[in-house]
Amino acid sequence: MEERPETELISIPATPEIHTPSVQMSKEGGKSSTAWTPTSFISPRFLSPIGTPMKRVLVNMKGYLEEMGHLTKLNPQDAWLPITESRNGNAHYAAFHNLNAGVGFQALVLPVAFSFLGWSWGIVSLTIAYFWQLYTLWILVQLHEAVPGKRYNRYVELAQAAFGERAGLWLALFPTVYLSAGTATALILIGGETMKLFFEIVCGPLCTSNPLSTVEWYLVFTSLCIVLSQLPNLNSIAGLSLIGAITAIFYSTMAWVLSVSQKRPPNIAYEPVPLPSFSASLFSFLNALGIIAFAFRGHNLVLEIQSTMPSTFKHPAHVPMWKGAKVAYFFIAMCLFPVAIGGFWAYGNLMPSGGILNALFVFHSQDISRGLLAMTFLLVVFSCLSSFQIYSMPVFDSFEASYTSRTNRPCSVWVRSGFRVVYGFINFFIGVALPFLASLAGLLGGLTLPVTFAYPCFMWVLIKRPARYSFNWYFNWTLGWLGIAFSLAFSFGGIWSMVNSGLKLKFFKPN
Numbered sequence: 327m328e329e330r331p332e333t334e335l336i337s338i339p340a341t342p343e344i345h346t347p348s349v350q351m352s353k354e355g356g357k358s359s360t361a362w363t364p365t366s367f368i369s370p371r372f373l374s375p376i377g378t379p380m381k382r383v384l385v386n387m388k389g390y391l392e393e394m395g396h397l398t399k400l401n402p403q404d405a406w407l408p409i410t411e412s413r414n415g416n417a418h419y420a421a422f423h424n425l426n427a428g429v430g431f432q433a434l435v436l437p438v439a440f441s442f443l444g445w446s447w448g449i450v451s452l453t454i455a456y457f458w459q460l461y462t463l464w465i466l467v468q469l470h471e472a473v474p475g476k477r478y479n480r481y482v483e484l485a486q487a488a489f490g491e492r493a494g495l496w497l498a499l500f501p502t503v504y505l506s507a508g509t510a511t512a513l514i515l516i517g518g519e520t521m522k523l524f525f526e527i528v529c530g531p532l533c534t535s536n537p538l539s540t541v542e543w544y545l546v547f548t549s550l551c552i553v554l555s556q557l558p559n560l561n562s563i564a565g566l567s568l569i570g571a572i573t574a575i576f577y578s579t580m581a582w583v584l585s586v587s588q589k590r591p592p593n594i595a596y597e598p599v600p601l602p603s604f605s606a607s608l609f610s611f612l613n614a615l616g617i618i619a620f621a622f623r624g625h626n627l628v629l630e631i632q633s634t635m636p637s638t639f640k641h642p643a644h645v646p647m648w649k650g651a652k653v654a655y656f657f658i659a660m661c662l663f664p665v666a667i668g669g670f671w672a673y674g675n676l677m678p679s680g681g682i683l684n685a686l687f688v689f690h691s692q693d694i695s696r697g698l699l700a701m702t703f704l705l706v707v708f709s710c711l712s713s714f715q716i717y718s719m720p721v722f723d724s725f726e727a728s729y730t731s732r733t734n735r736p737c738s739v740w741v742r743s744g745f746r747v748v749y750g751f752i753n754f755f756i757g758v759a760l761p762f763l764a765s766l767a768g769l770l771g772g773l774t775l776p777v778t779f780a781y782p783c784f785m786w787v788l789i790k791r792p793a794r795y796s797f798n799w800y801f802n803w804t805l806g807w808l809g810i811a812f813s814l815a816f817s818f819g820g821i822w823s824m825v826n827s828g829l830k831l832k833f834f835k836p837n
Contacts, residue, residue, distance in 0.1 A: 406736035409723045410479050412561040415634035419564045420650025423631045423716060425571035427624035428658040430713045431516045431706070433578055434681035435617055436662060437669030441677045442614035444598045445670075451618050452666055455779075458805070459622040460655055462782035466628045467644050467651065469782075471637065472789050479633035480720070481626050481777070488785040498781065502626040502720065505774040507753065509623065509717045512770070514551070514757045517710035518544035523687065524703040527696050541758055547707075551714045552750040555722070556743060561634050563715045570712025571657075577705035578661040581682045582668035584698065588690045594674040612772075612819025619816060620771030621662060625778040630720055721749060769820025772813055780809025 404410040440448035469484055471477050478484040481502050486494030522543040538546070557563050601607045628651075637643035669682040678684040683706065691699065725745040726737050737745070783806035792798035 403727070403730050404479070406730050407723050407726050408559040408719055409630045410633055411559040413634060413636050415561055415564075415631070415636075415646075417646035417650040417653075419561065419567075419634065420631055420647050421653045422564055422567040422571055422650075423560070423627065424624070424651050424654035425657055426567035426574070426709075426712055427627050427716050428622070428654060429571065429574035429578060429661045430709060431512065431681075432617075432621040432623065433574075433662050433665045434581065434683055436621055436666035437673065437677045437682050437685075438679060439614035439617040440666055440670035441673075441675050442598050442610045445596060447611075448614075448666065448670065451615055452621075452663065455618050455622055456659060456662070459625065459778050461805075462778060463625060463628060463651060463655070464648070465782040465786045466625060467632060467648050469785055469789055470629055470632045470644060470647070471642060477633060477637065477643070478629055480723070481629050484629060484785060485781060488781075488788040498777070501774045501777045503724070505623055505626050505770065505777060506717050506721050507756075508770045508774075510551075510714055510721075510749075511753045511757045511760075513710045513714045513717070514544055514548055514753055517547040517551075517707055517714075518757075520683075520703045520706045520710070521547055524700055524707065527700045527703065544754060544757055547710070548750050548754040550711055551718075552747055554711060554715055555718060555746040555750065557715070558742070559634075560630060560716075560719050563712075563719070566712045566715050570709050570716075571654075573705040573709040573712070575657060575661055577702050577709060578665050580698070580702045580705070581686065582664045582672075584686060584690070584694055584702070585672035585682060586668045588672070588693055590672055590674075591676050591689055594676055596670070596674045599675050609819045609822035612815050613823040614819075615812070616769065616771035616775075616816030616820050618771070619775045619779070619812070622778055623771070623774060625782070626720065626774075627716060630723075718746075718749065722746060725749070769817060769823075772816030772818075772820045775813040775816060776809055778809075780806045780813065783809065 436452070439451075443451060466481075466484070469478065473487070478487060482495060482498045484494075485498035488494060489497055518540065522538070522540060525538075525543075554566065557566070598607075599610070601610055632643050632647040635643040635646060665682060669677065669685070673682075673685045673689070676685075676689075678688055683702070686694065686699070686702070722742075722745060726742065729737055729741065729745075783802040786792075787799060787802045787806075792802070
């Protein structure tokens with residue numbers, strides 16, 4: 327007999343549904359405005375002429391409706407998919423997931439960007455990018471339930487609501503999938519290389535007979551990722567996200583503290599790296615800005631994280647989501663800025679293309695105790711394993727959505743497991759074929775920049791429809807088109823850097 331999913335009254339569909347009005351509160355400027363709701367007629371003025379028994383019944387009905395929340399026609403498919411399968415998330419889960427997605431290997435290459443930008447452009451660019459992405463994060467949190475009675479559970483769904491079904495699909499699907507898959511591939515490269523370095527540090531001179539090759543370490547790391555990816559849904563990996571967040575904070579802190587505490591290399595300089603021509607300098611500058619943009623990836627997961635939370639009229643999901651996001655991005659700032667500034671101060675224009683951990687290994691492998699170095703690399707491995715899970719979850723969701731829409735039944739354990747095994751090995755083969763990352767970071771930042779910096783601004787104007795020619799209208803249109811322009815420029819810089827490197831750059835280049 328076909329298994330039917332269990333559904334809750336507060337579950338919100340991702341496909342056609344019956345819309346009902348909801349309470350919308352706007353706290354801008356200390357003012358609030360209340361739209362009509364199914365319980366708005368039950369007001370003290372309305373109840374005053376009614377007898378006590380009838381009044382008690384109506385008040386109880388109002389409380390029931392407010393607790394139960396949005397009254398919609400349910401989409402059974404949502405209960406079968408990894409993103410919306412479980413809706414017991416909270417502000418703590420939101421903080422764990424956002425921090426795990428927001429801090430990672432991209433922080434380690436920020437000093438590389440500074441070596442091409444210098445102090446002034448580096449700090450200014452990093453600061454502007456941080457506050458810009460924080461604003462667009464707030465936009466996405468608010469737009470999650472912008473339409474009464476509907477929740478946009480995935481980034482592509484919100485894009486389709488704003489730009490139209492076909493245009494939204496084409497505009498959002500490629501960059502979000504590219505960001506998820508590209509990040510997963512990069513994590514395999516970093517995780518495999520870091521496991522190799524950890525093994526060499528721990529074993530020392532004893533590991534001389536038949537050591538594993540770099541590709542074999544990639545395979546080991548991929549296998550670990552595939553095992554962990556068998557966890558069924560986004561809420562089930564909250565513990566992994568907590569581990570990833572803690573390890574990312576620790577290794578980021580250890581990386582810059584160990585760097586600034588050691589003697590700086592001789593002949594260090596802080597001017598941008600000199601290049602033979604103006605065009606080379608320009609494209610390197612753009613590629614460096616692309617690396618900074620890539621440091622703030624993760625907006626393709628905001629709506630998905632928020633969709634794991636219950637939402638009612640009385641307790642909308644955007645409240646705990648924003649609380650968790652604010653905590654997460656405070657710690658993200660505490661990781662990214664010290665790594666970028668401390669790493670550049672410690673190594674300047676001598677910063678290797680692989681980033682701050684590579685610099686630690688190259689310049690201070692004899693000065694820092696093997697135990698500290700090994701612990702730092704091990705924390706990186708744990709963080710990469712955790713980040714792989716949260717960045718892969720939207721891809722798993724897409725695979726299963728395609729399957730369930732064709733078969734009209736949930737994925738079995740074997741089908742779900744098969745999707746995840748295939749996805750893991752596809753990323754492994756891509757990583758083996760393209761074993762470079764310093765240039766890939768800039769290109770990833772350029773191609774996926776609209777997801778973080780541009781599309782949310784356009785979505786706000788098209789869905790919220792602020793007054794034409796108002797400051798809000800001009801501000802969001804300007805930010806959106808600036809994001810598109812930067813995306814094109816940074817992509818060209820990333821492509822030039824890839825071609826110039828001869829496709830031979832790697833994240834780590836140990837001696």
